[in-house]
Amino acid sequence: MSILCSENLTVRLGDKAVLNGIDAAFAPGLVTAIVGPNGAGKSTLLDCLSALRKPDAGQVALDGRALRDLPVRARSRRIAYLPQNAEIAWAVEGRTFVGLGRTPYVGAWGLRADDRAAVARAMAVAGVESFADRIVSTLSGGERARVLIARALAGEPQWLLADEPLAGLDPGHVLDACDLFRRLADEEGRGVVLTLHDLDAALRVADRVIVLAEGRVLADAAPAEALSPEVLKTAYGVEARTLDGARGPVLEMVGRAR
Numbered sequence: 001m002s003i004l005c006s007e008n009l010t011v012r013l014g015d016k017a018v019l020n021g022i023d024a025a026f027a028p029g030l031v032t033a034i035v036g037p038n039g040a041g042k043s044t045l046l047d048c049l050s051a052l053r054k055p056d057a058g059q060v061a062l063d064g065r066a067l068r069d070l071p072v073r074a075r076s077r078r079i080a081y082l083p084q085n086a087e088i089a090w091a092v093e094g095r096t097f098v099g100l101g102r103t104p105y106v107g108a109w110g111l112r113a114d115d116r117a118a119v120a121r122a123m124a125v126a127g128v129e130s131f132a133d134r135i136v137s138t139l140s141g142g143e144r145a146r147v148l149i150a151r152a153l154a155g156e157p158q159w160l161l162a163d164e165p166l167a168g169l170d171p172g173h174v175l176d177a178c179d180l181f182r183r184l185a186d187e188e189g190r191g192v193v194l195t196l197h198d199l200d201a202a203l204r205v206a207d208r209v210i211v212l213a214e215g216r217v218l219a220d221a222a223p224a225e226a227l228s229p230e231v232l233k234t235a236y237g238v239e240a241r242t243l244d245g246a247r248g249p250v251l252e253m254v255g256r257a258r
């Protein structure tokens with residue numbers, strides 16, 4: 001089984017230890033949510049997991065091999081990274097933009113029929129077919145977020161690492177995106193790793209939740225256990241209650257912890 005894992009991952013930025021020896025293993029067919037307060041190190045961890053950042057100590061391994069030793073093209077065929085607040089500055093049409101997700105497969109000949117079919121599938125799965133002929137820089141923030149998901153899926157990656165993919169989505173599209181991430185894991189066996197601020201979405205979508213605080217793993221467990229009131233108090237300094245919702249537990253933020 002393909003395994004992505006971080007081993008004693010340590011990152012220092014300036015005089016701050018942003019990640020302090022993170023050990024975590026990610027499995028395909030599962031959705032893992034990484035949550036934690038602002039500045040906890042979530043994006044930094046995702047950057048390392050996608051080999052965008054070299055840690056100061058420790059490593060990320062894919063199937064037992066150091067990820068950074070894999071050639072970039074091989075790496076980007078296997079792992080798609082969806083950045084936070086990605087700007088789309090180019091005045092290109094949606095279809096062309098999503099086609100950039102095929103870059104790891106495309107040679108001098110440009111997109112071939114199988115590439116175009118993968119782009120069409122990704123656009124259908126992400127529900128952005130209607131943006132195929134729209135200039136992407138004219139899309140709204142939430143529309144762009146969905147086009148970015150489509151671009152990541154166009155490369156048919158084994159792993160999807162997405163930094164705050166729900167930011168800017170309206171409630172209906174949050175539900176659609178959660179369903180999409182679940183389908184990618186359940187039906188296609190992909191490994192999905194998301195950083196999230198929406199803890200109810202984490203409860204809804206994730207098989208497992210990692211709570212980071214000050215660059216350390218505070219909890220790594222099934223969602224209801226990882227997002228317990230005790231953990232939330234320590235991580236976020238909030239008083240929270242777990243309520244029974246129609247589909248499972250939901251969180252009520254009572255207020256700041258005293």
Ligand SMILES: Nc1ncnc2c1ncn2[C@@H]1O[C@H](COP(=O)(O)OP(=O)(O)OP(=O)(O)O)[C@@H](O)[C@H]1O
Nearest residue numbers: 013014016018036037038039040041042043044045
């Ligand atoms: N170049 C840098 N020099 C010093 N500190 C940095 C630098 N880059 C990032 N940091 C700090 O590293 C910490 C972790 O940042 P990171 O973006 O990983 O956090 P995060 O959990 O994703 O936060 P958020 O929820 O706000 O997006 C933050 O405190 C940030 O200020």
